[in-house]
Amino acid sequence: MNHPDALRSLLELVAQGQLSPDGALDKLKYFDFEPVGDFARVDHHRTLRTGFPEVIWGPGKTPDQIAGIMAAMRQRHLVVMATRIEPEVYSQVQAQIPDVQYYRSARICAAIHPDFAGVQYPGTIGILSAGTADLAVAEEAAVTAELCGFQVQRLWDVGVAGIHRLLNNRHVIDAADVLIVVAGMEGALPSVVAGLADCPVVAVPTSVGYGASFQGLAALLTMLNSCAAGIGVMNIDNGFGAAILAGQILRTAVKLNARAD
Structure with missing residues (x-):
């Protein structure tokens, strides 16, 4: 621990009853x-x-x-x-x-570390990609979520150009507690998924597409303008941020359930 003198003073305050353990923990969060x-x-x-x-x-x-x-x-x-x-x-x-x-x-x-336990939190994060070209961003989200201790279910290459591929895999949408949907080009997939899902959808635009996609800006604007409710939109290519947001949603659910008990 850095700053041993400051830490010793903090512990002395707790020992003397001048600071509660919860108050000390709050200070340590920024220490x-x-x-x-x-x-x-x-x-x-x-x-x-x-x-x-x-x-x-x-x-x-x-x-x-x-x-x-x-x-x-x-x-x-x-x-x-x-x-x-x-x-x-x-x-x-x-x-x-x-x-x-x-x-x-x-x-x-x-x-x-060998002691890493893998899945530590309840719930499933479903991650969908519109096309194979979106996999780098989708895998960034999937691996990040797994290394943070969440269960992940992947579903790749189910974009709206062949929407039957998505509809034939409704079980992935139905089983998820949070969905991350990754798409480039026009970025329509999150809107379709959000119209089918009863859980939060984290949309991630990618920089995949021809010139008028403006390196992901077109997909970003499509997602921001979605008429489907329940969508939160990340920045372009930010699979990491999507995984952390999905994880925070699941962790919040755990905290709420603990309070209810």
Whole structure:
């Protein structure tokens, strides 16, 4: 723990009855970070505040910086994840962290402790992609959700150009507690799915499409203008953010059920 004097003072206040344990926990949520070299300050207590640990954004960082941050984080976290990692960057990270795993389709690398239990939360996140070209973003969402402890069911290549493919897989929609729907081109799939689903739909536009799709802007606007209710829209290509939002929805349901009990 950094700042031992501050921590000792905090514990003394609890021992003296001047601060409640809950009050101390609230202060600790904003207490701990760890410098890594001269380029990063790892936020170890993000899990206490938000439910999920800090995740490393790969682009713009060198392989040495990514490896250094992962090495620091894995001392305290069962899963340390880095996103948007290209194969050549992964190879250089693996040279420093040999047991790091790589999810090529998702462009995610992760250091996973043997004690990681896998599925930790109730509920299912269903993830649908409109086309095969959307898989990188859809897999980013799927792998992120799984590494965060959620059960995932995938359904790929069910876009509206062949809508019978979606309708023949209604069981995936019906079984999901939250749906992530990934689509490029005109981005119509989330509207169709939301008209069939009784759960929240997280829509993710992708930058897939011809020139008039404006690198995902057309799909983004379609999703924002959907006439179907119950859709939340992420930024273009943000599969990671969609998974975290879906996870927060499920975690909120768990908290509400616990209060009811």
